[in-house]
Amino acid sequence: MSVTVQDNSQALLLLTQVGATIKRNEITGEIFIARVIHGGLADRSGLLHAGDRIIEVNGFPVDGMEPEQVIQVQARSHGTIMFKVIPITERPVHNQTMLYVRAMTDYSPQQDPAIPCADAGMSFRRGDILEIVDQTDALWWQAKKLPSSTACAGLIPSTNLLKRKQREFWWLQPYQPHTCIQTCECAQPSCHTRCPSSCYSALNSPYEEVVRYQRHPEDVHRLIALLGPSGVGVNELRRRLAEMNPNIFQGPVPYTTRAPRGYEESGREYFFVSREVFENMVYHNRFLEYGEHKGNMYGTSIESAKEVLNNGKICVIDIEPNALQAVRTHELRAFVIYVKPPTLERLRVTRQDSYITTNYYVNRPFKDEDFQEMEEAARKIESNYWQFFDHVIINDELQDSCVELLTAVMKAQDEPQWVPASWIRPTSES
Numbered sequence: 001m002s003v004t005v006q007d008n009s010q011a012l013l014l015l016t017q018v019g020a021t022i023k024r025n026e027i028t029g030e031i032f033i034a035r036v037i038h039g040g041l042a043d044r045s046g047l048l049h050a051g052d053r054i055i056e057v058n059g060f061p062v063d064g065m066e067p068e069q070v071i072q073v074q075a076r077s078h079g080t081i082m083f084k085v086i087p088i089t090e091r092p093v094h095n096q097t098m099l100y101v102r103a104m105t106d107y108s109p110q111q112d113p114a115i116p117c118a119d120a121g122m123s124f125r126r127g128d129i130l131e132i133v134d135q136t137d138a139l140w141w142q143a144k145k146l147p148s149s150t151a152c153a154g155l156i157p158s159t160n161l162l163k164r165k166q167r168e169f170w171w172l173q174p175y176q177p178h179t180c181i182q183t184c185e186c187a188q189p190s191c192h193t194r195c196p197s198s199c200y201s202a203l204n205s206p207y208e209e210v211v212r213y214q215r216h217p218e219d220v221h222r223l224i225a226l227l228g229p230s231g232v233g234v235n236e237l238r239r240r241l242a243e244m245n246p247n248i249f250q251g252p253v254p255y256t257t258r259a260p261r262g263y264e265e266s267g268r269e270y271f272f273v274s275r276e277v278f279e280n281m282v283y284h285n286r287f288l289e290y291g292e293h294k295g296n297m298y299g300t301s302i303e304s305a306k307e308v309l310n311n312g313k314i315c316v317i318d319i320e321p322n323a324l325q326a327v328r329t330h331e332l333r334a335f336v337i338y339v340k341p342p343t344l345e346r347l348r349v350t351r352q353d354s355y356i357t358t359n360y361y362v363n364r365p366f367k368d369e370d371f372q373e374m375e376e377a378a379r380k381i382e383s384n385y386w387q388f389f390d391h392v393i394i395n396d397e398l399q400d401s402c403v404e405l406l407t408a409v410m411k412a413q414d415e416p417q418w419v420p421a422s423w424i425r426p427t428s429e430s
């Protein structure tokens, strides 16, 4: 059994066999149950409750003891542990509702000096789905990580506590002007994605409430958004998917300010519009993303994506990370697939006969610097946006990646998925 005391003013000890923590009233010396861990022995037996006063453990009176001594008494017992308790007279009414959240940040109890009992804590990573089983305490919730293999819950900071920690951390950082556009990984020399007003920052909620959602067969499909570092193969995968069945998969028709070429028709290859119209669309936030290339503007509009979906097709687009907030909406319900490069060694092997298009060259063989840049860009994307990915494909062997993409896309349409609760119960913000 492990025992940790982090805060002497309110020492909480974990009775690991019992699944409860205890604390001592510093004035009277009385020992109380501080918290019953959800799914633990005490919880399942229904015999101990937060606030119960412990009089004896296995016949030893515990009044006046330090919590560590109580734990030692308990540790000496083999088999049955006997508690004599005075039950709390007014048990708090627990009006628990099921709450599921996606973690938007990483957390490690071992690195949190404020946690009442690190051994009772639960670590999580950005993107993990957590089932919050107890919110009785305003600061420390109890949760399980899904899919859960243990019956016992662990302590995690509540939304308010984590926000407070993030604010404190944020204020300690050196001042930086808002740098949304600088985080754009786009290869285009001047790519601007719609800066989402809710661009993820330290001041956003650390947990996103999620619900299990399954698309009704008659509903429009979910938008499929592919994202990855430049050169990883996002376009190649999208193209191959569309080729598999053009009647099902389709990309939106983009807008451009460049003049049409002889064979091109507005609404087929592009919507050809004047710069004034284009800028007006930018002003009204109608683009998921847009950029300038060789003096002409190009952009993908929300309406174009919606049109593909409304025609009963599966709309597949590739996006820059800053467009994430614009596609993760009630209307588009994007399923975000991150295309990740394989290891450097595998990139060298698999891209031997492939060509890259950069800002300066069209179709030149890959060099080692390209692979290193790709890995570096991947690291940045992952450290900022991992929590938003519904699926990750490591683009190693192209054929395998295509099969994985097709499987993931069909699952996104036909099987239950965790999605933000605001998509299903729209709020004024969504």
Ligand SMILES: Nc1ncnc2c1ncn2[C@@H]1O[C@H](COP(=O)(O)OP(=O)(O)OP(=O)(O)O)[C@@H](O)[C@H]1O
Residues within 6 Å of the ligand: 187, 228, 229, 230, 231, 232, 233, 234, 235, 236, 237, 350, 351, 354, 355, 356, 357, 395, 396, 397, 398, 399, 401
């Ligand atoms: N798994 C793979 N194995 C071998 N070659 C690949 C693989 N995936 C992509 N490629 C090749 O790598 C090159 C770059 O791919 P692609 O143009 O799709 O990159 P991208 O991610 O869309 O980059 P950008 O955003 O810069 O256009 C292409 O020649 C493509 O055929």
